[in-house]
Amino acid sequence: MAVPKQKKSKSKSRSRRAQYLKMKIPSFSDCTNCGTPRPSHTVCPVCGFYKNKIVVNYSE
Template sequence: MAVPRSKTSKAVTKRRQTINMKLTAPQLVECNNCGNLVQSHHVCPKCGFYRGRQVITPETKG
């Protein structure tokens, strides 16, 4: 059975762990109705359409 020769330092451990913690930006697609950039598989907050159908009525700021 393999046994490490010496203790792995905290810096080396944290450096190895942070490689897998990188955040990725969400994929944005153009809304078919208004052209607004929205996340895939989400309702457009600007016009309220999802897959060509009116799902919600967007609230107007007044």
């Protein structure tokens, strides 16, 4: 197993973790059926719509 040669400095790890805040929000797009904002490439949480058809039926 590969082992790090040197311990990473506080500033190095902190500056890396500072970037995590920036990449938090994933891309959202509106559902084609009901217009609710949902994360792209996911089934709509409201109507279960994905790729122009109802994939999950929540009404039952």
